[in-house]
Amino acid sequence: MGGVRLRGFGWRHAGRRAWAVRGVDLRVERGERVLLLGPSGAGKSTLLAALAGLLPEDSGEHEGTIEIDGRPAGEARDGVGIVFQDPQTQLVMARSGDDVAFGLENRGVPAGLIWPRVDQALHRVGFPYHRDRPTAALSGGEQQRLALAGVLALRPGLLLLDEPTANLDPAGAALIRAALTRAVGDETTLILVEHRVADALPLVDRVVVLEPGGGVRADGAPEAIFAAHGDALAAEGVWVPGREIPPRRATGPAGEVLLTADRLGLPPRLAPTDLTVRAGETLAVLGRNGAGKSTLALLLGGLLKPGSGRLTASRDLAGKDTGTPPHRWRAPALAGRIGSVFQDPEHQFVTDTVRDELALGPRRAGAIEAAVGDRVEELLHRLRLARLAAANPYTLSGGEARRLSVATALATAPRLLICDEPTFGQDRRTWWELVDLFAELREAGHGLVTVTHDTEFVTALADRTLILGHPPAPTRGSGSAPAATADPAASTGGAPEQR
Amino acid sequence: MIDLEPIARSDAPLARRNPVAKLAAALLFAIPLMATLDPVAPAIAIAVELAVLPLFGIHPRVLVRRAWPLLAAAGGVLVTLVLFAADRSGRVLLDAGPVLVTSGVLVTALGLVLRLFAVALPGVIVFATTDPTDLADALVQNARAPARFAIGALAAFRLVPLLGAEWQMIAMARRARGVEAGRNPLARLRLFASTAFTLLVGAIRRGTRLAVAMDARGFDSGVPRSFARRQHFGAADWLLVVGATALAGTALAISIMLGTFRPLIG
Numbered sequence: 001m002g003g004v005r006l007r008g009f010g011w012r013h014a015g016r017r018a019w020a021v022r023g024v025d026l027r028v029e030r031g032e033r034v035l036l037l038g039p040s041g042a043g044k045s046t047l048l049a050a051l052a053g054l055l056p057e058d059s060g061e062h063e064g065t066i067e068i069d070g071r072p073a074g075e076a077r078d079g080v081g082i083v084f085q086d087p088q089t090q091l092v093m094a095r096s097g098d099d100v101a102f103g104l105e106n107r108g109v110p111a112g113l114i115w116p117r118v119d120q121a122l123h124r125v126g127f128p129y130h131r132d133r134p135t136a137a138l139s140g141g142e143q144q145r146l147a148l149a150g151v152l153a154l155r156p157g158l159l160l161l162d163e164p165t166a167n168l169d170p171a172g173a174a175l176i177r178a179a180l181t182r183a184v185g186d187e188t189t190l191i192l193v194e195h196r197v198a199d200a201l202p203l204v205d206r207v208v209v210l211e212p213g214g215g216v217r218a219d220g221a222p223e224a225i226f227a228a229h230g231d232a233l234a235a236e237g238v239w240v241p242g243r244e245i246p247p248r249r250a251t252g253p254a255g256e257v258l259l260t261a262d263r264l265g266l267p268p269r270l271a272p273t274d275l276t277v278r279a280g281e282t283l284a285v286l287g288r289n290g291a292g293k294s295t296l297a298l299l300l301g302g303l304l305k306p307g308s309g310r311l312t313a314s315r316d317l318a319g320k321d322t323g324t325p326p327h328r329w330r331a332p333a334l335a336g337r338i339g340s341v342f343q344d345p346e347h348q349f350v351t352d353t354v355r356d357e358l359a360l361g362p363r364r365a366g367a368i369e370a371a372v373g374d375r376v377e378e379l380l381h382r383l384r385l386a387r388l389a390a391a392n393p394y395t396l397s398g399g400e401a402r403r404l405s406v407a408t409a410l411a412t413a414p415r416l417l418i419c420d421e422p423t424f425g426q427d428r429r430t431w432w433e434l435v436d437l438f439a440e441l442r443e444a445g446h447g448l449v450t451v452t453h454d455t456e457f458v459t460a461l462a463d464r465t466l467i468l469g470h471p472p473a474p475t476r477g478s479g480s481a482p483a484a485t486a487d488p489a490a491s492t493g494g495a496p497e498q499r
Numbered sequence: 500m501i502d503l504e505p506i507a508r509s510d511a512p513l514a515r516r517n518p519v520a521k522l523a524a525a526l527l528f529a530i531p532l533m534a535t536l537d538p539v540a541p542a543i544a545i546a547v548e549l550a551v552l553p554l555f556g557i558h559p560r561v562l563v564r565r566a567w568p569l570l571a572a573a574g575g576v577l578v579t580l581v582l583f584a585a586d587r588s589g590r591v592l593l594d595a596g597p598v599l600v601t602s603g604v605l606v607t608a609l610g611l612v613l614r615l616f617a618v619a620l621p622g623v624i625v626f627a628t629t630d631p632t633d634l635a636d637a638l639v640q641n642a643r644a645p646a647r648f649a650i651g652a653l654a655a656f657r658l659v660p661l662l663g664a665e666w667q668m669i670a671m672a673r674r675a676r677g678v679e680a681g682r683n684p685l686a687r688l689r690l691f692a693s694t695a696f697t698l699l700v701g702a703i704r705r706g707t708r709l710a711v712a713m714d715a716r717g718f719d720s721g722v723p724r725s726f727a728r729r730q731h732f733g734a735a736d737w738l739l740v741v742g743a744t745a746l747a748g749t750a751l752a753i754s755i756m757l758g759t760f761r762p763l764i765g
Binding site: 082 | 617630632653657668674675682693697700705709713716718720724725729
């Protein structure tokens, strides 16, 4: 069970000119663990969907053959399981045990055998609750473990994982990797697509690199692949492990205070928090999923009304609205002072073309048309979007959409930029562009607040860190710890603290 | 927002009945009541409904909280009829310029309000005492509803609460872009439409992803499904259905005997 054979396989989605994946010859033996790599757009996810038999004949055009244990993938689905990125859209039922049972019911497993298999699968992934636990009450990492249990209960010979940890915080991602190590037996073939290569390597014994134009570029043991192709892959945006990330420190001291939060909170999403945001400085906000990081970003961005405490903008930042809290500013004035970049770029798109999207903010702020045009051109080039000026924002790739959402926030030249997970899911190339851009903004005296799980990003850029939702330490060294603590040592602009 | 989670003690004798039986009983009890315009039959029905509440394990206070949209609707019906009723026959009770309240108006309004409660309360009671998963299971197992429909609807249902949070997020993202409607009603409408469009795009994407994940676990395999959770439809369930029908018939019969019966048609 679980042997995979591809001969000249290709797939083109209906209505697309380019092939998503093409000319792939590959053989994976039973029990092998393979990491599938390649630059963005190389067709990794499409290949997984094809292996899972999830590309219906009428949704595109196919070439060559794709076989699992000698059967075409479309007919071999009972032996294949797949776990996707987003736990929210994989869970079907309201109770955890029912969700694991769902797949077994679909396969017609006799009722008497279902619950023992459910319990066994939950145990294998280390699910810590009773099977009656509501799925809505689980954290992202727990939900993803449950999704894994739902797939493992079907005892697939071939297990496919499409970036299973991408939506999780570092602790949640570690839980999933531990569950995989523990739960996947020797007889199961594993094919994994994972962005953060270093995290995935302990799980695999073979790396296959897809060539964006078609075919397989390289195939072999991880060390050999990275020795031979590491530089090229890194240049194409793949997160090749063991590469140095030189930090971008601020060259000068931080400037004046822009925002002051005084016991700022929103029960029950965010406990009261004290902090200051300064010009010419990058503040990184860290913390577990659910600690209220995104809520804090929305509060600082003047987008949510605080439930407790106060947020004060300095005279420099607030201009003629001095004395009024940011959440009561008119929207055009707010956009000209504080820019917010949301986790999901698509939430922010309001027009039909990339160019209009960039022109929107300056126009709303009342800029003259010539100035708007200049600003748009500058941003199009600055963020490598010129080629896409006429494209619809909803058709952009993940990296392009991220660059556009940052560019739209910059279009009104706000003094302060607040970003929620700006590097989330980005390849190495876009990641570097964002780090460079933020470093330049800081140099030019802008203030930056980033909510993030990305420890590399913090190391490279942050001047100061704030950790939310510090659980009360069992052994206390420094008096009573408040719910949120700014790192006092770093407030002078010194070395950042990680985690 | 109408809350749909069950609120009752699940060990109450009638709350424990098969969800399909409860649903059928509610329909068979409520539909005959629509045949009459008089206040007597619905009043008897409401008395019956309130009398069986303890058997469903629902505290009256909880029912009021759950049924408040009904109370609001009833208030609306009363006000509208008092102000605009065409039939102003009967004794004059209040004559204040344009507002003329007669006994005929009050009887009609009372009849309508009572009908509203009598017909809607059974549904409120059923959904207040039924777990959505149990309902979907029973629809498939006892009412032979297609699993693709019942389980699919159940799964889609789980995504509904996300839409509210998503709407807020999109609205905030627009404000961050400097987009706001201010007091201009046309701009408000446009902003509403564009927010709704973004929400729809996201909802379709999410729904598609969920459908793919379900099919990946064999939802479309074509193999006859087995049932992890058995729903039984026994004698007690039949009794509930028959009893509800009989009670509705009794309410109508009493109304006819008292001579208050006013058929909806004719």
